[in-house]
Amino acid sequence: MTNLELNEVIHQPVRLQIMAALTSMEPGNEVNFTYLQDVLNLTSGNLGAHLRKLEESGYVNTNKTFIDRKPCTFISASEAGREAFKEHVAALEYILNSKEG
Amino acid sequence: MKINQNEAEEALETINLTIKKTRRAIAQNGTYIFLIITGAVWMVGFMANQFLQGDILQYIWIGLSLIGSALSVLIGSQMVQQVRGELTKIYGRRVGLFWFLLVLFGIAVIIVAQPANGKQITLMIVLLVMLGQMAMSLLFSFSSTWWSVPMAVLSLMGYYLFPEYFYLWMSILVGGGMVAFGVYIRTRW
Numbered sequence: 001m002t003n004l005e006l007n008e009v010i011h012q013p014v015r016l017q018i019m020a021a022l023t024s025m026e027p028g029n030e031v032n033f034t035y036l037q038d039v040l041n042l043t044s045g046n047l048g049a050h051l052r053k054l055e056e057s058g059y060v061n062t063n064k065t066f067i068d069r070k071p072c073t074f075i076s077a078s079e080a081g082r083e084a085f086k087e088h089v090a091a092l093e094y095i096l097n098s099k100e101g
Numbered sequence: 102m103k104i105n106q107n108e109a110e111e112a113l114e115t116i117n118l119t120i121k122k123t124r125r126a127i128a129q130n131g132t133y134i135f136l137i138i139t140g141a142v143w144m145v146g147f148m149a150n151q152f153l154q155g156d157i158l159q160y161i162w163i164g165l166s167l168i169g170s171a172l173s174v175l176i177g178s179q180m181v182q183q184v185r186g187e188l189t190k191i192y193g194r195r196v197g198l199f200w201f202l203l204v205l206f207g208i209a210v211i212i213v214a215q216p217a218n219g220k221q222i223t224l225m226i227v228l229l230v231m232l233g234q235m236a237m238s239l240l241f242s243f244s245s246t247w248w249s250v251p252m253a254v255l256s257l258m259g260y261y262l263f264p265e266y267f268y269l270w271m272s273i274l275v276g277g278g279m280v281a282f283g284v285y286i287r288t289r290w
Contacts, residue, residue, distance in 0.1 A: 006102045016112060020119035025127070029186030039126045040119070067182070074185065089116065095109040 004091040007084050009057045014042065014050045019085045022060060022077035030063060030076035051075060059084055130183050133286040134176050140279025142169040147272035150219065196237065203233045220260060220267050227256045227275065248282055 010019050017040050025031060037047050054060040059081030063074040077085070104112075142165045149161045207229045216222045234249040252275055259270035 006104065008102050011102065011104075011112065013115065016115055017119045020116040021123040024120040024123045025184065026186065026188045029184055029189055031127075032183045035126075035130075035183040039123055076186075089113070092109045092113050092116075095104060096106055096113065098106075 004087065004094045006091045006095075007088040009053065009059070010085060010088045012050070014040075014046065015054055018047070018050055018054065019059065019077065019081065019088075022075065023082050023085050025076070027079075027082065028076075030061075030074035033073040033075060036075060054081065057081075057084075127184050131177070133283040135173055136279050136283030136286070138169050138172050138176075140276045140281075140283060142166070143276030144272050144280065145276075147223075147268045147276055150223075151266070151268035151272065192241075199236070200233060203229060220264065223268075223271065224256060224260050227271070228253055231256075248278075252278060 010016060018036070021036060021040060022031070033047070034044075037044055040047065051060060051062065055062060059078055061076050061078050063076070065072050065074065146162050146165050149158055153161070207226060210229070211222060211225060214225070216225060231249040231253040238249065255274050255278070256271065259267050259274065263270055
């Protein structure tokens with residue numbers, strides 16, 4: 001018996017990559033939207049849609065700002081997002097190591 | 102929500118690949134530009150060392166250093182900050198301090214060792230730069246460590262095996278190697 005459960009919001013393939021990328025950074029660091037788009041090889045519409053879903057769940061924070069008078073959005077994983085992602089990874093590892101398959 | 106072991110394995114593999122890719126991309130962000138600039142400066146400068154003599158070499162190196170520094174500052178200042186945060190700022194300051202201290206140590210080593218000729222000074226500088234690059238790579242991105250080691254070995258080989266063509270060797274293999282690696286990071290990595 002285990003209380004490890006997969007997180008349906010995070011498990012979607014694109015959101016899984018987004019959360020993996022964001023949680024791989026040091027806590028407190030935030031990444032530029034366009035840079036994240038390049039790293040994950042996504043269109044801005046696709047990334048934006050999945051980020052909205054993650055933001056609604058409280059897993060990511062977005063910070064809209066201006067750099068040299070140009071609008072710029074920075075994204076980071078929230079503390080709740082980091083915790084949820086950690087639990088999701090633990091659940092995946094549990095399934096992988098369980099004998100039943 | 103139920104998934105089988107294969108799906109769990111695939112998901113974990115995706116996570117690991119994404120983490121690796123993100124960390125490497127962040128660590129290498131902008132590195133290629135400085136590799137290409139430094140490599141190009143070394144290519145032209147060492148080529149001049151091989152084929153020219155006299156005071157003109159001083160002026161060539163001063164000119165190349167000024168152009169290289171100006172380009173690095175200009176490009177660096179125009180690069181959009183991709184990752185920001187308190188820790189990133191602290192690391193940035195530490196990296197800057199490290200290179201500044203390495204330059205001071207390099208000057209001290211050259212004063213104490215009193216190299217006999219330009220080739221020895223060149224080799225000392227190149228070895229110190231490669232040591233600095235290796236230290237940075239080990240701290241921030243292990244995957245990019247390997248290139249500074251062969252560059253250092255190639256420089257030593259050139260110095261001991263082909264002293265007559267040392268500068269040509271440095272220009273093509275070390276300077277050219279840096280340019281090629283910079284282009285590779287930009288296009289393939």
